[in-house]
Amino acid sequence: MGNVFGKLFRISTWGESHGAAVGVVIDGCPPRLPITAAEIQAELDRRRPGQSDIVTPRKEADQVEILSGVFEGVTTGTPISMVVRNGDQRPGAYDEMKDKFRPSHADFTYQTKYGIRDHRGGGRSSARETIGRVAAGAIAKKLLATALPAGTVEMCAYITRVHDIAVPADALTAFPTIEAIEATPVRCPDPATAAAMIERIKAVRADGDSVGGVIECRVRGLPAGLGEPVFDRLEADLAKAMLSLPATKGFEVGSGFGGTLQKGSEHNDTFENRDGAVRTSSNRSGGVQGGISNGEELVFRVAFKPTATILQPQATVGKDGQPTELMGRGRHDPCVVPRAVPIVEAMTALVLVDHCMRQNAQSATFNP
């Protein structure tokens, strides 16, 4: 019942890990936006399994097909349906999961809620579900880049921590480039930290274990005025978007949890006139004040827990309620965070475009 996201730029995702296909329908994309399957594919390729030696080896081309809503290279304003056929299914690898609940997976809760579950690869609870998000997000990103003054909005997400290996304080004050982020498969723009992260991921994989980490996302060039208080604050919708991702356990914007260690006199972002514009001299607010973007950099972080699937024996119970042991199988990511980077970007783009449309609905309708 909760597979629709967005109010005006609205997506419906569908599909299971080992079903026939996964996909998405977008309703509300403005017409005449030039878009190609290649642009969408580029984002899917960043999310794709098998892209490096620190992610799952499942072989999926993840080739997107656009079935509607695009005509002669541009959107028509009608629903855009996109589908990716599943390829390298090995449902047999999941036979054991049919009757045993994998610890910290969604097996037990899906079974309890629905009274049934597609146990193959986690079914709907698989991160494979995010393909539809990334495909839709690719269009949102294009729209975001095009809808506002050219060259203004820039977005990036990257890893700041894997397990206990973190980017040193102040190493990333400059806005990271896509090139720096994509320079290594771990998507951390600080080269030394990236190397250590990769090493750690390989080490835990060798142990059949897993790790999690933190992704930071930054957006610059956003206009002030996005966000719809009191409930649909920009950070509230971002928090929901991020916590809707598999394996996420936390969200913070600007100073976040750390900001609670400061006093108001230290934490407040004072205003100043910079180059004729009202700006803040610091950015502990993270680009939002009162739920509305203030024109400063939007900055938030998302916590991802260690991958639940580990290749070690674990105690669990079966569908019959009896204690048993489960030996992890199947192909999996020892650390989901590198592949989550484009997903975080996609969700961010979806939220921002939706809020742009909501703000425009008001400001374009009446502007005395």
Added chain:
Amino acid sequence: MGNVFGKLFRISTWGESHGAAVGVVIDGCPPRLPITAAEIQAELDRRRPGQSDIVTPRKEADQVEILSGVFEGVTTGTPISMVVRNGDQRPGAYDEMKDKFRPSHADFTYQTKYGIRDHRGGGRSSARETIGRVAAGAIAKKLLATALPAGTVEMCAYITRVHDIAVPADALTAFPTIEAIEATPVRCPDPATAAAMIERIKAVRADGDSVGGVIECRVRGLPAGLGEPVFDRLEADLAKAMLSLPATKGFEVGSGFGGTLQKGSEHNDTFENRDGAVRTSSNRSGGVQGGISNGEELVFRVAFKPTATILQPQATVGKDGQPTELMGRGRHDPCVVPRAVPIVEAMTALVLVDHCMRQNAQSATFNP
């Protein structure tokens, strides 16, 4: 545009800090629920200003009037409209704010987004807006307690940290009682920590400064099966609810950000058969797996930044864009966190009731 919350138990809040009144309309409350104004008032009194010597001295009775939807002591299934008249308005105290943007407040963003703002006391961006949430939450709490097996669901929220004063690890393993929480005005159930927190709040107030902190919320007795993946995961809707509150900067569920420091083998909650039920032997998941409650305790935390209003001179700019200085005035909370406790509970109850109704819509419609 974002003043409606919930899908089935849906609330619309309205009102400004220094306008005529604030209030809420609830659409979707099931009929025949016994409810009295006194029950709602009890929750509002916990949120009320002037309740202790560590909160704002603004004098407001915050007396609720039920205007519709309740007949002969029970709900009728029609919209419940509740209103609280504003009393101790001193708009004159805010004259300076008319033309100056208070740092880290919503003055600048509201002015930019809407081209106008009710500057008196922050208008709609004031935490006074949360009165409607608490009134609606009181009904949601009653429903939550009554709708499920009697005595099953228990909820509590409390402060675990103010500035750098935190409850010691393991001090709160037992589920805190309401009495312990309400024993002090700071709403921390650990007496020694509470005393230190109160002292700190008084100290920063004496300096004209402010502090923030962290609230933890726990719910036990929830059935497994609440949450609607993939977007409306239980924790995603909770994250949105919490980040929609004034002054919040972060949300985490279960192990949260700290969980990223563990390996999968350490972090996974293994299943066991306890007293004939499928239970987890630990609760790093925080009561949700795959976006759905698993029957364990729901545990999450919310970060509140230090109050933006401080009684110290701050640099800022005016509506004319020119640099100026602002001396904080008006009545304010040196720390908003104690009064935020009932608000966090209210939002939690609203999310949980909405999800109960969503789950029931499915399970009661077809159950072979």
Added chain:
Amino acid sequence: MGNVFGKLFRISTWGESHGAAVGVVIDGCPPRLPITAAEIQAELDRRRPGQSDIVTPRKEADQVEILSGVFEGVTTGTPISMVVRNGDQRPGAYDEMKDKFRPSHADFTYQTKYGIRDHRGGGRSSARETIGRVAAGAIAKKLLATALPAGTVEMCAYITRVHDIAVPADALTAFPTIEAIEATPVRCPDPATAAAMIERIKAVRADGDSVGGVIECRVRGLPAGLGEPVFDRLEADLAKAMLSLPATKGFEVGSGFGGTLQKGSEHNDTFENRDGAVRTSSNRSGGVQGGISNGEELVFRVAFKPTATILQPQATVGKDGQPTELMGRGRHDPCVVPRAVPIVEAMTALVLVDHCMRQNAQSATFNP
């Protein structure tokens, strides 16, 4: 659960006929629209009971109070809460209805659905509920008149039939003026027909009986492009809006049911170039094609059944399921149609403003 209307210009109405008050909250009204209580009152006065000798004599000032969202004479972009206190309640007049179901009223269905009902004057099912719609509609009308090129959009609704007394064919080809419509209490702009309608209404009232009729609504000056196929076609949303009104039994747009008697070659509206614009030479489409306004006059009609309350003895059953007789009491309209005219206009304005905002959300976000 169904008391919220609109997607972007969203209203929540509340209140019962003999409760404390009725009202509405609007979320999504653009900021800086000048609006006064007097402008809203003017529309409420057109809906008000006791306004003439052919409507119910219930005495209600229906005085509106704006509680939020308007500051210094203009909207602020925050929710607008409006309340009308109920005055001339005589709940005692409804004691008999407590235990007996009035034929063709909502007594039985409310009792069955909710297991309870406020029997006084029909409670929520009373047409008194429409006060909130008319108050919100007044703001929508103002916005509609102001948002688009000045003087362009004109709307009118009027009665074309009462019982079997109908406006002669072709009597209303010209767009009726408000003055002509409001010239008589029956709100039919054709004077001779109006006189006959009034006579009929008085005659049935003398018999303790009632009649229904048909309202036509026309809007000119609408831009082409409003409407969101495939489900939210302009006429679909209008149909829903109209059938959501008490006592309505039918809706038709353009040629309506009568159009089914023509062949395609007779019914089609051919296009022509008129004064440099693409126009249709006829308007059997009623201003909508494919669910989208085409710039021609929007024309639709709504059927209202005869008032269910009649002052004659009627057979019915009681809450105990036993047959009994009911003698109609209370104050009522022998014909609801005259007072329904401003309500139809209000709902039309709400739908049109919502669709303007939806269209603007798209066209203002991307326009290459």
Added chain:
Amino acid sequence: MGNVFGKLFRISTWGESHGAAVGVVIDGCPPRLPITAAEIQAELDRRRPGQSDIVTPRKEADQVEILSGVFEGVTTGTPISMVVRNGDQRPGAYDEMKDKFRPSHADFTYQTKYGIRDHRGGGRSSARETIGRVAAGAIAKKLLATALPAGTVEMCAYITRVHDIAVPADALTAFPTIEAIEATPVRCPDPATAAAMIERIKAVRADGDSVGGVIECRVRGLPAGLGEPVFDRLEADLAKAMLSLPATKGFEVGSGFGGTLQKGSEHNDTFENRDGAVRTSSNRSGGVQGGISNGEELVFRVAFKPTATILQPQATVGKDGQPTELMGRGRHDPCVVPRAVPIVEAMTALVLVDHCMRQNAQSATFNP
């Protein structure tokens, strides 16, 4: 932007007449409902072109493929994605339409609203769009039949008028059987009238002309209590559903427009105790009172205009605004009404299931 329908049983349709495919995603279908592609196909076959000699000869197998949400023959509670590949495309037949606006079609309005349109076969405005509705409706029908007491709910739709050929009064007092309806390709259960209708359709086709008509839909066995006043009345949502269909111009429930010719004393449905149940002695209400089903037969009618495409020369203008002439081409239905019967049923089932779920959400959550 308006391609999502339903609140709890929510469908997103997509696809253009001559694009790659058309389809639908259902979100909110309860789990464990047995469903096969064959059951869906059976409904699609009733809608399919080429099924008889009075409909369009376009050859489409309209073969449905279920891509997700069904596992081992039952629904899983996750989104159900269904796709139908387009086959017999002849886009070349529409070259002329690229630059000329077909009278009473959506060409002009789509071009004006979106600034672009897929002109091939009407693109999204084609009735081919309704395939997704029928596929989703098949599941809703199955659910409706299964969710309530077995054998209780029965639904049928049929044609009561084509052009001026109408079923005689009182010919259809008995609830028509599916067999009687499907006995002729025109789907009118009165054999003599059906024969005359078929003759008329063939006659207008021979002239290159078209006709419209009226469909009546009846549902018996519905429980009392469905419908969510004040805005989401059952008849309001049905009206929206019907007016969202291509070529519809009117909707009426129960006595409809004709009911306005009666006095209240004639029109009221008095209550009686029949076999121990509260029933009405007549059914001018059409099964709904105050927006809520009353347990009597739900009866409503929908007006369809004559097909806009005719094989005769018509005056029009081109995209350049210049007058021109258009000679209709392509394959088309001389009368859309027979194929619209399963579509009306599908939309009815979707509305009813959604309202069942909404009612259950309330009644199952709290029932003292």
